[in-house]
Amino acid sequence: MAHKEVLNDSVKPYNDRESKTHQLRNMFNTISKDYDFFNNLMSWGLAHLWRRKAMRWLHDYRTETLLDIATGTADMLLLADQLLSPEVLRGIDISEEMMNVGWEKLKSHRLDHKTELEVMDCAEMKFADSTFDTVTIAFGIRNLERLTQSLEQINRVLKTNGRFLIIEMNEPQKGPLAVLYKIYVKLYVQLATGLLSKDKEAYAYLTKSMHYFPQGKALIEILTDHDFRLLKYKSFTFGVCSAYLLEKTN
Numbered sequence: 671m672a673h674k675e676v677l678n679d680s681v682k683p684y685n686d687r688e689s690k691t692h693q694l695r696n697m698f699n700t701i702s703k704d705y706d707f708f709n710n711l712m713s714w715g716l717a718h719l720w721r722r723k724a725m726r727w728l729h730d731y732r733t734e735t736l737l738d739i740a741t742g743t744a745d746m747l748l749l750a751d752q753l754l755s756p757e758v759l760r761g762i763d764i765s766e767e768m769m770n771v772g773w774e775k776l777k778s779h780r781l782d783h784k785t786e787l788e789v790m791d792c793a794e795m796k797f798a799d800s801t802f803d804t805v806t807i808a809f810g811i812r813n814l815e816r817l818t819q820s821l822e823q824i825n826r827v828l829k830t831n832g833r834f835l836i837i838e839m840n841e842p843q844k845g846p847l848a849v850l851y852k853i854y855v856k857l858y859v860q861l862a863t864g865l866l867s868k869d870k871e872a873y874a875y876l877t878k879s880m881h882y883f884p885q886g887k888a889l890i891e892i893l894t895d896h897d898f899r900l901l902k903y904k905s906f907t908f909g910v911c912s913a914y915l916l917e918k919t920n
């Protein structure tokens with residue numbers, strides 16, 4: 671079923687003129703060499719744990735072909751190989767520089783023979799219909815500008831009953847945790863990235879975009895409307911990160 675496009679472009683890194691995807695490509699190309707360091711710094715190293723916990727859910731399903739969208743520096747692909755040993759690993763991203771960093775990591779783990787990384791926008795994937803058993807996306811869905819089209823594409827490239835695993839950060843909405851989170855962003859993230867990063871706007875975008883992207887029930891509703899069925903949903907570390915495991919239904 672074709673859906674009306676809903677743009678996910680209310681927050682952009684640098685300006686209102688250029689498209690979000692164009693700006694994100696520049697932004698991630700610029701920060702590619704520092705991304706792993708800052709991702710660890712901002713998540714206190716927990717991003718690795720969250721990826722691992724969620725990827726383990728896929729143990730229950732057979733995965734021979736896996737696509738990681740917004741693969742960036744390829745941590746999801748490294749983990750998928752470790753935990754699921756698929757025969758085919760593919761990664762796509764709009765930022766070539768992020769994937770260059772990822773490619774070096776894949777080579778050092780001797781995964782270059784079974785992995786391919788390609789510059790591709792999730793909204794315009796070139797893969798044939800029903801190619802993958804599993805599609806994953808970690809800390810990437812809130813960046814997808816053409817969300818509707820991207821979800822349609824993910825559905826298209828998945829095999830019947832194929833799995834779709836999403837991991838995404840959340841902004842705590844209310845209560846003491848929301849207050850603590852605001853302090854954490856103001857003091858820790860802004861200070862650390864302000865002192866250490868070449869591109870402060872990039873890290874401001876990463877925290878601000880969390881505020882506007884649907885999470886929990888609201889995201890699940892969107893996914894259900896796009897022909898996915900929820901298999902499992904869990905929040906980690908007081909709800910600052912969530913994972914969603916879905917199955918293609920059409």
Ligand SMILES: C[S@@+](CC[C@H](N)C(=O)[O-])C[C@H]1O[C@@H](n2cnc3c(N)ncnc32)[C@H](O)[C@@H]1O
Pocket residue numbers: 691694695698709739740741742743744745746762763764765768790791792793807808809810813814815
């Ligand atoms: C926060 S990084 C996440 C990287 C990695 N998945 C991880 O777990 O650390 C988000 C990535 O999304 C990519 N991205 C943004 N928009 C995209 C799109 N439309 N299609 C594919 N990748 C996109 C960016 O280039 C960036 O590498």
